[in-house]
Amino acid sequence: MDYLDLSAALAGAERFLHHVEQESGVHVSECYQCGKCSAGCPVAFAMDYTPRQVIRLLQLGMREEVLNCRTIWLCASCQTCYTRCPRAVDLPRLMEAVRIEAKRAGIVPEKHINLFNDLFLKSVAKNGRVHEMGLILQYNLLSMQPLKDAFKAPKLFLDGKISPIPHKIKNQAAVQRIFERSMAHGGESR
Amino acid sequence: MKYAYYPGCSLESTGIEYNISAKLVAKHLGVEMVEIDDWNCCGASAAHLTNHMLALALPARNLAIAEQQGLDVAVPCAACFNRMKHTETAVRESSATRADVCHVIEMDYRATNTTYNLLDVLVNKVGSEVIAAKVVKPLTGLKVACYYGCLLVRPPKVTQFDDPENPMTMDRLVKALGGTPVQWAYKVECCGAGHSTTKPSVAFPMLQAIYQNAQAAGADCLATACPLCFLNLDMRQAEVKSGQGGSYNLPVFYFTQLMGISMGYAPKELGMAKHFVNPMALLDAKDVLRHPTTRREEA
Numbered sequence A: 001m002d003y004l005d006l007s008a009a010l011a012g013a014e015r016f017l018h019h020v021e022q023e024s025g026v027h028v029s030e031c032y033q034c035g036k037c038s039a040g041c042p043v044a045f046a047m048d049y050t051p052r053q054v055i056r057l058l059q060l061g062m063r064e065e066v067l068n069c070r071t072i073w074l075c076a077s078c079q080t081c082y083t084r085c086p087r088a089v090d091l092p093r094l095m096e097a098v099r100i101e102a103k104r105a106g107i108v109p110e111k112h113i114n115l116f117n118d119l120f121l122k123s124v125a126k127n128g129r130v131h132e133m134g135l136i137l138q139y140n141l142l143s144m145q146p147l148k149d150a151f152k153a154p155k156l157f158l159d160g161k162i163s164p165i166p167h168k169i170k171n172q173a174a175v176q177r178i179f180e181r182s183m184a185h186g187g188e189s190r
Numbered sequence B: 001m002k003y004a005y006y007p008g009c010s011l012e013s014t015g016i017e018y019n020i021s022a023k024l025v026a027k028h029l030g031v032e033m034v035e036i037d038d039w040n041c042c043g044a045s046a047a048h049l050t051n052h053m054l055a056l057a058l059p060a061r062n063l064a065i066a067e068q069q070g071l072d073v074a075v076p077c078a079a080c081f082n083r084m085k086h087t088e089t090a091v092r093e094s095s096a097t098r099a100d101v102c103h104v105i106e107m108d109y110r111a112t113n114t115t116y117n118l119l120d121v122l123v124n125k126v127g128s129e130v131i132a133a134k135v136v137k138p139l140t141g142l143k144v145a146c147y148y149g150c151l152l153v154r155p156p157k158v159t160q161f162d163d164p165e166n167p168m169t170m171d172r173l174v175k176a177l178g179g180t181p182v183q184w185a186y187k188v189e190c191c192g193a194g195h196s197t198t199k200p201s202v203a204f205p206m207l208q209a210i211y212q213n214a215q216a217a218g219a220d221c222l223a224t225a226c227p228l229c230f231l232n233l234d235m236r237q238a239e240v241k242s243g244q245g246g247s248y249n250l251p252v253f254y255f256t257q258l259m260g261i262s263m264g265y266a267p268k269e270l271g272m273a274k275h276f277v278n279p280m281a282l283l284d285a286k287d288v289l290r291h292p293t294t295r296r297e298e299a
């Protein structure tokens, strides 16, 4: 019979768990596994682990499983679970923190979602605002689906909804510095 | 009544009709909206999925500019609203966070001003009686599924707006405009957000459930207060097939467009020619574009 040495796993994962708890401000021990989060999660149908299971994995210190799961990428941050949780566990915030760790460790199972976010932020850092047309074109090219939604582009363009020219703010330097200082800060909550 | 107005990036591109109609009806109701000078992107979900400080600081720069002018902030986009409220709450709750945020944005920000979403401003601050008094073309017979989505009402600790499970602000508005809000179960279910671009296999079933439920509740159309929800609900409708293999035909409106129609503005002035699901046939069938006295008589 296969079994898992939980105490060994827990010891190895302690630092990881501490870090994730600090970044998210969530204490995983507060969850009593009632499952209300999974019951109401609109994305649960597409997840490999339900939201409740993600917390369980963290409680058990199963670092590798959590870092490799797709759920942390598929969570839409819709806040339903957090709103309903009887223990006020901020699950979306926890998913975020784990996802940032996964990315640091180079584990990115959902490449398209990650690419879109990166391009979005690049656009903001560069212009101060997001340039939707540039973002979509770049995303389509880099995700190797150049014709994605192509039939919608002419309408969006003619309706004045997307423009080839990015909107640059005047004090773009201020936004650039916000990016630099935030990254230097590290992002932990306190 | 005067607010600092934060349109956000979407309202300058894919959500342009929200911007147009919001400005028009606010002016019509005597609410002064002063656009925040040189505002920047709020960072949306990309920022908070990457770096927590970045997610607080990007909205903070805008809020600090409004604070310098002594103005509360009105935000039409539900997603931007949510990010602004997160920053406001975090800065109010912790002086350490406040110090960090001020350091990052190189500005003073004390969160002495408050951020409201535009729906809240127009319905609760202006008041539905005042709105009702301005209605010249009531939306008689129009059955509207008011769709709030996630970020307007959740998490309630942060958004401080309406009921997170069964919000009624937009429903009350539709009633004040002479229309009929339908009771339905999906008003706060997620539309899939960015997944419609990056992960359609996940987003499309979510959208389908919303259309399905709205239709089953007898709705003729959907109303939203979010440019991303609007884009998903409107642009993806042709791709999302109904269970029987057919497609849905549920026009989507910004609540400000419905206000504009009832206040006598033409659909074109409200940007309605820009929708993917053409709403004109529905408005014509309900005969709401004419003055009540000249409307077709019901057989």
Ligand code: SF4
Binding pocket: A030, A031, A032, A033, A034, A035, A036, A037, A038, A051, A052, A055, A081, A084, A085, A086, A087, A088, A089, A091
């Ligand atoms: S709803 Fe809260 S307490 Fe219940 S399983 Fe989910 S996170 Fe744990």
Ligand code: SF4
Binding pocket: A037, A040, A041, A042, A043, A044, A051, A074, A075, A076, A077, A078, A079, A080, A081, A082, A091, A092
């Ligand atoms: S926030 Fe994420 S985990 Fe929670 S209900 Fe929404 S999609 Fe599911």
